[in-house]
Amino acid sequence: MGIGATAGVAAVGGIALSANASDSKSSSSSDALVFDPDAYTKLTKTITDAEGTEHKVVYHFWKAITYVAEPVDATYQSLIVSAPVEIDGKAVDASNAPILFANSVGGYLPASVATATEVGGGGSAMGGGAAPSGAPSASSSAGASAPGANGNTNATGGATSSNQLLALAAGYVVIEPGARGRTLKNSSGEYYGTAPAAIVDLKAAVRYIRSNKGRIPGNVERIVSAGTSAGGALSSLLGASGDSPIYDKYLKEIGAADASDAIFATGAWCPITDLEHADGAYEWNWGANDLSTGKQVDQTVSKALQAQFAEYQAGLKLRGLGGFGPLSARNLDEYMVEQYLEPSATTYLAALSDSARETYLKANTFITWSGGKATFTWADFLTHVGARKKDTPAFDAFDLSAGENNEFGTGTTQARHFTAYGAKNDSTGLSSKRVASDIPAKLDLMNPMHHLVAKVNPNRSRHWWIRLGTKDSDTALTVAANLAARLDNLGDDVNHIYYWDEGHGANTDPGDFIKWIAQVTGHKAKRGK
Numbered sequence: 001m002g003i004g005a006t007a008g009v010a011a012v013g014g015i016a017l018s019a020n021a022s023d024s025k026s027s028s029s030s031d032a033l034v035f036d037p038d039a040y041t042k043l044t045k046t047i048t049d050a051e052g053t054e055h056k057v058v059y060h061f062w063k064a065i066t067y068v069a070e071p072v073d074a075t076y077q078s079l080i081v082s083a084p085v086e087i088d089g090k091a092v093d094a095s096n097a098p099i100l101f102a103n104s105v106g107g108y109l110p111a112s113v114a115t116a117t118e119v120g121g122g123g124s125a126m127g128g129g130a131a132p133s134g135a136p137s138a139s140s141s142a143g144a145s146a147p148g149a150n151g152n153t154n155a156t157g158g159a160t161s162s163n164q165l166l167a168l169a170a171g172y173v174v175i176e177p178g179a180r181g182r183t184l185k186n187s188s189g190e191y192y193g194t195a196p197a198a199i200v201d202l203k204a205a206v207r208y209i210r211s212n213k214g215r216i217p218g219n220v221e222r223i224v225s226a227g228t229s230a231g232g233a234l235s236s237l238l239g240a241s242g243d244s245p246i247y248d249k250y251l252k253e254i255g256a257a258d259a260s261d262a263i264f265a266t267g268a269w270c271p272i273t274d275l276e277h278a279d280g281a282y283e284w285n286w287g288a289n290d291l292s293t294g295k296q297v298d299q300t301v302s303k304a305l306q307a308q309f310a311e312y313q314a315g316l317k318l319r320g321l322g323g324f325g326p327l328s329a330r331n332l333d334e335y336m337v338e339q340y341l342e343p344s345a346t347t348y349l350a351a352l353s354d355s356a357r358e359t360y361l362k363a364n365t366f367i368t369w370s371g372g373k374a375t376f377t378w379a380d381f382l383t384h385v386g387a388r389k390k391d392t393p394a395f396d397a398f399d400l401s402a403g404e405n406n407e408f409g410t411g412t413t414q415a416r417h418f419t420a421y422g423a424k425n426d427s428t429g430l431s432s433k434r435v436a437s438d439i440p441a442k443l444d445l446m447n448p449m450h451h452l453v454a455k456v457n458p459n460r461s462r463h464w465w466i467r468l469g470t471k472d473s474d475t476a477l478t479v480a481a482n483l484a485a486r487l488d489n490l491g492d493d494v495n496h497i498y499y500w501d502e503g504h505g506a507n508t509d510p511g512d513f514i515k516w517i518a519q520v521t522g523h524k525a526k527r528g529k
Contacts, residue, residue, distance in 0.1 A: 077180065081175050092525070102164050179234075
């Protein structure tokens with residue numbers, strides 16, 4: 001649900017804002033895929049930046065625009081555009097500014113901006129707020145990822161509007177796309193938002209933007225994607241798969257613009273991705289942790305999945321960041337501690353006052369603090385995190401209850417297995433114990449690693465911002481680490497850290513992300529007097 005343009009002051013994603021509307025202009029576009037630069041409403045918003053300084057931002061807002069010529073459902077296949085024209089009384093020229101392409105997808109559920117009335121409309125449904133139309137509530141039993149919704153996320157577990165607001169206040173253009181999701185059904189009971197619908201829609205939105213170069217605000221060659229959870233996975237996939245031909249038939253079906261869908265840079269928070277290997281990664285990471293009930297998961301299943309992960313990890317032939325060397329299931333724990341977890345704890349502790357640090361260390365005696373550095377073991381870290389969020393298997397559930405099972409549904413079939421192990425151990429009475437023949441191709445369509453390992457995509461993003469909370473057990477911590485390692489091995493620019501003691505959807509350094517965008521895109525704000 002978008003925030004009303006006449007709303008008073010409200011707190012959104014930790015950012016205070018106020019808004020009012022003026023100067024509406026009407027659209028007269030005759031071509032569905034031609035952006036009308038005059039069809040905007042002029043809005044004013046006060047945004048508090050990451051340093052606590054308020055900025056009065058005047059911007060042009062284009063309400064929901066359908067980005068394909070033959071939409072399956074325009075409620076979801078539409079986008080909103082916000083472009084600053086004045087910040088703190090000074091004119092802003094955003095014609096060549098970076099474009100923040102911020103999706104609000106969570107749990108592979110539907111995301112809509114159809115009723116948005118201002119910037120941030122795609123991510124303004126905070127945890128506890130309203131879910132997009134057609135999407136179950138965050139407490140629905142329909143998915144494994146949707147319950148990840150919390151104070152860090154919107155109602156479906158996706159991103160809030162923090163990045164969008166900060167980007168607008170920095171002088172960037174902000175474009176927020178909607179996308180179909182796994183729960184959508186037509187009148188015949190057929191699912192029309194399952195894989196690969198969401199990524200196809202985001203690619204179509206990028207094509208719409210790029211096809212309108214010179215008409216739409218911003219530099220279409222400097223599109224920076226952002227997303228959280230499943231939205232982070234889709235952002236990663238968008239960055240990895242630019243212009244891949246395996247999506248062409250799907251894009252043609254919905255009448256996508258004839259343009260590139262490659263993006264310049266990628267921001268991904270807690271990406272729940274690499275789904276066909278996610279069960280094994282989860283058990284490798286969290287297999288020793290009990291559920292919140294105190295119950296231990298089935299150790300036979302856990303160990304079998306860990307063995308599968310070890311084989312997969314070896315096959316990736318990754319080398320760790322920082323000169324760590326070859327990564328395997330045998331040394332991945334050491335790598336995670338040295339490369340990510342100890343630096344994360346060190347940063348957290350160093351920022352505390354002496355008394356607060358002393359209190360924290362007394363409560364967490366597993367940490368050794370010496371010379372301004374935190375050290376500890378992997379086993380002690382797992383104990384510190386505590387209960388794992390998901391049972392085993394975490395993603396391809398034997399009873400087909402996981403949201404990811406629904407993501408691979410088809411026709412009138414709500415959920416399907418997508419791994420051989422899940423299908424073999426199906427507990428729902430299916431006649432076949434094998435995955436459907438179309439599943440392997442759909443997995444490729446949904447996995448960024450497919451575009452980075454098996455056949456390296458030359459049109460991928462070359463700049464990556466990846467973030468994850470150390471207490472986020474919605475997926476394995478190794479998923480993001482493997483993605484970062486592969487990108488680094490390919491020579492890409494990777495900025496990847498973990499937030500200490502933070503859970504799912506955390507974004508504790510949004511101001512740094514906004515600065516990073518300026519750095520990698522080479523943007524220098526143009527402001528008048």
